[in-house]
Amino acid sequence: MITFEHIRKTYGDKTAIADLSLTIPDGKIFGFLGHNGAGKSTTIKSLVSIIQQTSGDIIVNGMNLTEDRLKIKQKIGYVPDSPDIFLELTANDYWNLITSAYQVSEEVKKARLIKLVNLFNMQDEVETPISDFSHGMRQKTIIIGALLPDPDIWILDEPMTGLDPQATYDLKQLMRAHVQKGKMVIFSTHNLATAEELCDEVAILKQGKLVYNGSLDKLLATMPDASLETIYLKMIGRQNDSQIVKDLEGDDLGE
Ligand SMILES: Nc1ncnc2c1ncn2[C@@H]1O[C@H](COP(=O)(O)OP(=O)(O)OP(=O)(O)O)[C@@H](O)[C@H]1O
Numbered sequence: 636m637i638t639f640e641h642i643r644k645t646y647g648d649k650t651a652i653a654d655l656s657l658t659i660p661d662g663k664i665f666g667f668l669g670h671n672g673a674g675k676s677t678t679i680k681s682l683v684s685i686i687q688q689t690s691g692d693i694i695v696n697g698m699n700l701t702e703d704r705l706k707i708k709q710k711i712g713y714v715p716d717s718p719d720i721f722l723e724l725t726a727n728d729y730w731n732l733i734t735s736a737y738q739v740s741e742e743v744k745k746a747r748l749i750k751l752v753n754l755f756n757m758q759d760e761v762e763t764p765i766s767d768f769s770h771g772m773r774q775k776t777i778i779i780g781a782l783l784p785d786p787d788i789w790i791l792d793e794p795m796t797g798l799d800p801q802a803t804y805d806l807k808q809l810m811r812a813h814v815q816k817g818k819m820v821i822f823s824t825h826n827l828a829t830a831e832e833l834c835d836e837v838a839i840l841k842q843g844k845l846v847y848n849g850s851l852d853k854l855l856a857t858m859p860d861a862s863l864e865t866i867y868l869k870m871i872g873r874q875n876d877s878q879i880v881k882d883l884e885g886d887d888l889g890e
Pocket residue numbers: 646649650651669670671672673674675676677678716
C-alpha cells in the first residue's frame with residue numbers, strides 16, 4: 636500500500652501539488668487522470684524519488700520514502716513520461732545498465748529479457764542505438780527495462796503514448812496479470828477510454844488538487860450510461876466548449 640500524506644510540491648512561486656492525500660491499494664490498477672499541468676507527473680516523480688516533495692510524507696509498504704529511499708526504489712519499476720533518455724546506448728546496453736543497478740541475477744535477466752523482447756517484438760533491435768529508434772520503439776525499450784527486474788510496484792507515466800495497438804494490448808495484459816498477483820500498477824494517462832477499461836481506482840487532479848479519489852465503478856455509478864470521458868469533462872472540463880468550437884469553426888458543424 637502507498638499513502639500520500641499532505642504532499643505539497645512547489646517550484647518557486649508555483650504550486651504544482653497542493654495538500655495531496657490519497658491511498659493506493661495493493662492488487663489494483665490505479666490511474667492518475669488530469670489535464671495538462673494538473674500535477675500527475677509531479678506526483679509520480681515524487682514517488683519515484685526523481686524530485687522531492689516540498690512537504691508531506693509518502694509511505695510505501697509502511698516505510699517512509701524519505702528515510703528508506705533506496706530500499707523502496709529497488710521495489711519500483713518506472714517508465715518516465717519521455718523515452719528520450721540514454722540515446723547513445725544500444726537497447727541491450729540500456730537493459731544491462733538497469734539490471735546491474737537493480738542487481739538482477741544473470742538467470743532472471745536472461746529469462747525475463749527473452750520473454751519481454753519477444754513480446755514487444757524487439758528481437759531485431761537489441762544492438763541498435765536508442766537514438767535510431769522511433770518514439771514507440773524507445774518507449775518499448777524503456778518499458779522492457781522497467782519490467783526486467785520484476786519489480787513489485789509498476790509506475791508508468793503515460794506508458795501507451797506512441798505504442799502500436801499490439802504493444803498497447805500486450806502492456807494492458809501485463810498490467811492486469813501483475814495486479815492479479817496482488818502487486819501494484821500505477822499509471823497516468825490522457826486516454827480516458829483506456830483508463831475506463833483498465834483502472835480499478837482513479838485519482839483525478841485539477842491544478843494540483845484532488846478532485847476525486849476512489850473506485851472507478853463508484854465514479855461511473857454517479858452517472859449511469861455515461862462514459863468516463865463524459866463524467867471527467869463534467870467534473871473538470873469547460874462548460875462552454877461547444878460555443879468556442881462554433882466561434883472558431885462556424886455553425887455548420889453537422890449537429
Ligand atoms: N521543473 C519544473 N519547474 C517549474 N514548474 C514545473 C516543473 N515541472 C512541472 N512544473 C509545473 O508544475 C505543474 C504540474 O506539472 P506536471 O508535469 O506534474 O503536470 P502533468 O499533469 O503531468 O501534465 P501533462 O499531462 O501535461 O504531462 C505545471 O504547472 C507545470 O508547469
